[in-house]
Amino acid sequence: MVDNPLPFTDTVAALPAxxxxxxxxxxxxxxxxxxxxxLGANESAFxxxxxxxAAMREAAADVAWYGDAESWELKQALAEAHGVPTEAIVIGAGxxxxLGVLVRAIVEPGTPVVTSHGAYPTFNYHVNGHGGRLEFVPYRDDREDWRGLAARAEAVSAPLVYFSNPDNPMGTWWPAAEVQQLIAAIPEGRILVLDEAYCDFAPPEALPPIDVTDRRVVRMRTFSKAHGMAGARIAYAxxxxxxxxxxxxxxxHFEVNRMAQAGALASFHDAAFIRRVVEEVERGRQDYYATAARLGLKAIPSATNFVAIDMGRDGDYARAILSALQEDGVFIRMPGVAPLDRCIRVSVGRPEERAILDQALEAAIARVG
Amino acid sequence: MVDNPLPFTDTVAALPAxxxxxxxxxxxxxxxxxxxxxLGANESAFxxxxxxxAAMREAAADVAWYGDAESWELKQALAEAHGVPTEAIVIGAGxxxxLGVLVRAIVEPGTPVVTSHGAYPTFNYHVNGHGGRLEFVPYRDDREDWRGLAARAEAVSAPLVYFSNPDNPMGTWWPAAEVQQLIAAIPEGRILVLDEAYCDFAPPEALPPIDVTDRRVVRMRTFSKAHGMAGARIAYAxxxxxxxxxxxxxxxHFEVNRMAQAGALASFHDAAFIRRVVEEVERGRQDYYATAARLGLKAIPSATNFVAIDMGRDGDYARAILSALQEDGVFIRMPGVAPLDRCIRVSVGRPEERAILDQALEAAIARVG
Structure with a gap:
């Protein structure tokens, strides 16, 4: 590459910025x-x-020390709660x-990887970053189409399949029985990532039992959502x-922040707090459903801490609404591809933020016309 | 791979655990x-x-929000202080x-990468993790041999060369003029990582001027050492x-902890604190030199927050001393390869920890015999 005197791999050189x-x-x-x-990043408003x-503030005094490379205490607590050995858990920075580590372990230039069209962009970012070939399966009725994912994975011999339940950006979910059918459709030697970032907000029947004797499934959970620790960067598989x-x-090995480890452990033991957050989020979803109904729009029933609101027209219209909201000081996001992009996606805020959204959305609709 | 039904790349499958x-x-x-x-991880004892x-404790209240993906405020402060545009700085989690990102951008299976034999193991870990071929150049007189590194890089056409100044694990350093000769020896289209993790402890004449018009050099600095924030995971290139x-x-993009960003910015502006730490570290090095002299050993003059003490015999002997110290409750580390492994490496502790080391080292020598 004469005109670009930098020694990057072909994969990295070809990536867009x-x-x-x-x-x-x-x-x-x-x-x-x-x-x-x-209200755009599905952060916890609570x-x-x-x-x-308190645990993080206390740990700030010891921040001169690297965090435990094994996050041992946290891993032990999680293992005990999930009824698995500590060797079945790995802690990471979100x-x-x-996802980045798992993709790197599996994906080389040209490796086919199956996901839903419009699902989590950062997973796609990692796959592209390793030169993988993304195979997209359309959503069906605003849900990730697990049958379609299984069929496409089989057809292209994909070693890696992404499935989130509950889903982001639509907030929909499948019962455990269907998730287990998807798992059953994955052959030995291939891996399904089951992203359960939003599982704390989901009905228990969405979550299949955990089986760490199954080499085909990697389940991911985070402290970024119900636990309100997105800025701490801590999650686990x-x-x-x-x-x-x-x-x-x-x-x-030493990437997990020491304060985050202390905070996550304390948060994990504060079940009462998480229960209250989940209840607040449920109230917030109801508020957004009411806002949508009031404005003659359809909200998609959500099992997460956000609600996708169907704006009833095309992607350009929803993007105009999003821009109008941003100009008005309300940060939201929306799905990136059709037909999901007829929706905007609004994270559950505190009651006063929900009231702002209610008014601002009405105003945006009036302004965009 | 019939007996290992997992879809990992050949590179990852071949890696040792x-x-x-x-x-x-x-x-x-x-x-x-x-x-x-x-006293083993070169963390700050101060x-x-x-x-x-205070900034981190305050930020703990906002930890429900993701950190700024651009770490903009910190980047601006660093850019201003270093006299470079913000576009010349990237913030990372340590x-x-x-190093992991840079290695990934350059190294594919078989890519030759040059470093010193016995230098920073985590750099080697990343190179191995991408299937690169490490080319080791021996230290010369307990310093990284910059002439040897340049010659080997030229001989094997290495797109990536690692050089730390001051060095870890020996604590030695080169003046800027020699570092600039090394840079001059790197052809366009190849990259020298100049790891300056310990630069706050070094004499100013060790640091060449920063020139971000040069595509051949990536300089790395951290808040883990003099700034005492190893557990926060924040550094920059x-x-x-x-x-x-x-x-x-x-x-x-969202990997840097929100509290770490706030803490690093506040620490960067607290020059008086850093100056006191550097003075304390200098006193601590003198104490270790005195301990070595008292025990008839040679300490290697250090420009870092640790001191390599030459135990005067072979690696097995130094490893026995290290084990004896650990059994006695004193955590230290030592270089991994000969001839550097005749030394132990002791991080500067607080005065009471230095006194413990002084006594424990004498006792370990007596016990090992």
């Missing part, structure tokens, strides 16, 4: 003013457990980080110990 | 008791700036994380904006 998400701080800098409601906050070994061969 | 470092918490669990002096601690663009194509 795109990011999976433009962050709200970046958007605020562009518009020159802060948002009055931050903060972190006071016990977790599901984004764990539950899977067969042989797959954990692969993570340990390439992951950044 | 080894870790670059066994962490002190793991060692404590193995011995069943805490260490009385933690803690974090009170201003940084130098370990930044300064380089040509085109190389920053490559980082941005594949890095995990």
């Amino acid at each position: 795109a990011v999976p998400f433009v962050g709200p701080e970046t958007l605020q800098r562009r518009r020159g003013a802060p948002f009055r409601a931050r 903060g972190v457990s006071p016990k977790a906050e 599901i984004d980080g764990l 539950i899977t067969h110990p042989e797959i954990v070994t692969a993570f340990n061969k390439i992951r950044n | 080894a870790v670059p470092f066994v962490g002190p918490e793991t060692l404590q669990r193995r011995r069943g008791a805490p260490f009385r002096a933690r 803690g974090v700036s009170p201003k940084a601690e 130098i370990d994380g930044l 300064i380089t040509h904006p085109e190389i920053v663009t490559a980082f941005n194509k594949i890095r995990n």
Whole structure:
């Protein structure tokens, strides 16, 4: 490459300089003013457990020490609660980080990887970043089409399949029995990532029993959503110990922040706090359903901490609504591809933020016309 | 791979299940008791700036929000201080994380990569993790041999060369003029990583001027050492904006902890604190030199926050001393390869920890015999 004297791999040289998400701080800098409601990143509006906050504040005094590379205490607590050996758990700096490690372990240039068209962009970012070939299966009735995913994975011999339950960005979900049928359709020697970032908000019947003797499934859970610790960057995968070994061969062993480890452990033990958050989120979903109904729109029933609202027209219209909301100081996001992009996606805020959304959405509709 | 039904790449499947470092918490669990002096990981014994601690405690309340994906405020402050555009800086979760991204951008199976034999193991871990071919150049007189590195890089056409100044694990350093000769010896289209993790402890004449118009150099700096924030996981690279663009194509954009960003910014502005830490570290090095002299050993003059003490015999002897110290509750580390492994490496502790080391080392020598 004569005109680009840099020694990057063909894969990296060919990548666009795109990011999976433009962050709200970046958007605020562009518009020159802060948002009055931050409802776009599915962060928790109900903060972190006071016990977790206290644990993090205490840990700040010891931040000169690297965090435990094994996150042993947290891993033990999680293992006990999930009824699995500690060897079946790996802690990472968020599901984004764990997805990156798993993709790197499996995907080489040209490797086929199956996901839903419009599902989590950061997974796609990692696959593209390793030169993988994404095979997209359309949503069906606003749900990830597990039958379609299984069929496409079989057809292209994909070693890696992504499925989130509950789903982001639509908020829909499948009962455990269907998820288990998807797992059953994955042949030995291939891996299904079951992204359960939103599982705390889902009905229990969405979650199949955990079976870490199954080498075909990697389940991912996070402290970023119900636990209100997105900024701490801590999550975990539950899977067969042989797959954990692969993570340990390439992951950044000291990457998990010491305060995050302390906070996550405290939060995990504060079940009462999480229960209250989940109840608040349920109230928030109801508010958004009511807003949609009031404005003659259809909200898609959600099992997450956000609601997709069908704006009833095409993607250009929904994008115009999103822009109008941002200009009005309300940060939301929306699905990236048709037909999902007829919707906007609104994270559950505090009651006052929900009231802002209710008014701002009505105004945006009037303004966009 | 019939007997291993997992879809990992050949590179990952072939990797050993080894870790670059066994962490002190793991060692404590193995011995069943805490260490009385933690002097092995080159962490700061002098803690974090009170201003940084306050900033992190305050940020703990907002941890439900993802950190700024661009770490904009921190990047601006760093750019201004270094006299470079913000586009010449990328923030990452520690130098370990930044090295991982850079290696991934350049190294494919078989790519030759040059480093010193016995230099930073985590760099080697990343290179091995991408199937690169490490080409080792021996140290010369306990310093990284920059002439040898340049010659080997030329001989094997290595697109990536690692050089740390000051060096870890020996603590030695080269003046800027020699570093600049090394840079001059790197052809266009190849990259030298200049790991300056310990630069805060070095004489200013060790640091060449920063030139981000040079596409051949990536300089890495961290908040883990003098700033006492190892557990926060935050560091940065300064380089040509085109190389920053490559980082941005594949890095995990939301990986940097929100509290770490706030703490690093506050710490960066607390120059008086850092100056006191550097002075304390200088006193600590003198104490270790005195301990070595008292025990008839040679300490290697250090420009870092640790001192390599030449135990005067072979690697087996130094390893026996290290084990004896660990049994006695004193955590240290040592170089991994001959002839460096005649030394132990002791991080500067607080005065009471230095006194413990002084006594424990004498006792270990007596016990090992």
